[in-house]
Amino acid sequence: MAARDLKSLYKEVILRHDREPFHYQKMEAADFVIEAYNPLCGDQFQLFLFIENEAVKQAFFHGYGCAISKAATSVLVKKLTGMSLAKIRQLVATYQGVVRTGQATDDAELAAFAGAQQFPERMDCALLTWAALDDFLQQANS
């Protein structure tokens, strides 16, 4: 087996988001609460979105998961704030490309998750809440 570099999976920016997650609190009054759950490992997060005029005004999250899924959700929530739903769709597509195929991006926080390439068994951790948001946006579209 080729040696894999743990530091490429657990980049400093990821460990920092895991330790100090952005907007990590329950907001029961949110307009939308999106549930993300991975039955294989039991990781579970809730996204709390306040939406106004087709844009996310505020976003928060809460739950339990590994460093990868928690940091990925923290980055997501940070990016969402103030973003239009159309822009968010683009963002989600870019991020999924980074995680799944190592697609290049100028955004250092998104690029940090390209390390999952080397650890395909941890890809679902990086995608967990992003995929739940993707489902939500697609339903909102239809």
Add this chain to the structure above:
Amino acid sequence: MIDTNAIRQDFPIFSGQQLVYLDNAATTQKPASVIRAVHDFYTAKNATVRRSVYPLAASATQAYEQVRTEVQHFIGAVSPREIIFTSGVTEGINLVAQSFLAPRLKPGDEVLVSMMEHHANLIPWQQLCRQCGAHLRVIPINEQGELRMDLLPELLNARTRMLAIAQVSNSLGTINPIAAIVQLARRYKVPVLVDAAQSVAHYPLDVQALDCDFLVFSGHKMFAPSGVGILYGKAAHLAQMPPWQTGGEMIQSVTLETARFAEPPARFEAGTPNVEGAIGLGAAINYLNALDRKAVAAHLEALRLHATERLLAIAGIRIIGTAAQKTAIVSFTMAGIHPHDAATFLGEAGIALRAGHHCTQPLMDFFQIPGTLRASFTIYNTIEEIDYLIETIGAARRFFS
């Protein structure tokens, strides 16, 4: 004591790589004798069984039936006709649920399981109860992860139609007092199924001494190939049970309108069986029989004690499952580090161990945790491997802090 160095040399997987394999509750590695038995069968002996009369088929049939007899002796059954080849524990339990219990389960009846069951010994009963309007009752556990035996007499009653229980918990390592449980169940004439998946590799089994009605285990957790397992059933039960799956091999005579079914065990072995799996299972039983099984149990106990002591010396580690009677399965959590992050870190250091809920979600809910790290040991594991695990856990804590 057993000679772990010699045992490790029996397992080819350890010769080609640095591997500290601590996921034996999930599946065990295979000794060369098992691999060779499967290889030899395909190389020189392959034919289907119980169909043809040419010499190759006759000797394949003989080898297959010989394993049935070896399994009978291995678990102390009265007759080889009580031994049914399955694909594993899951199939064995579903077979008993559908063929034995379903015809006799009425609305308001009860089925009893425990809080620590693997999903394989929970969901078949849960779904059958839902279909039949019966109630699934659950034997609670205490904080140590031991069955509340004091509550068992109240849970058994005249409506209880089945008690299904693991001999050893795959998540906690708890060894349950099966003989005492069967004795209590007898008072209400409740049949007992024992899930021996986690006990069969390490402890001698005697179904007559246990007096259980059914017992199931999988080959792959006892050094045999995947996809083969055993259902033991008392002959009197099997004789009354209708087929579960139908098709070739399980019939006596067939017309376009009707069929007469074969006697057990053939009645429950529809279709071409996993012949090479059975041959491999036979080789695994021979391998286990050649070990001093008292020494195996002593070795496991030494590993369990050492792992427990060293883990507890690390701040922030909590061991889940601290039963007085326990096998060498040690589940634990680490404060501040998610089980999957720890397992990835340990994996890169060459240590294979499982993180997650171990197919026991209700149990994890009881302990209010999403999952654990689980180190599960067997005959080829060593004290040095545990020391390496502890050292690497220290490195993981430094990495993630």
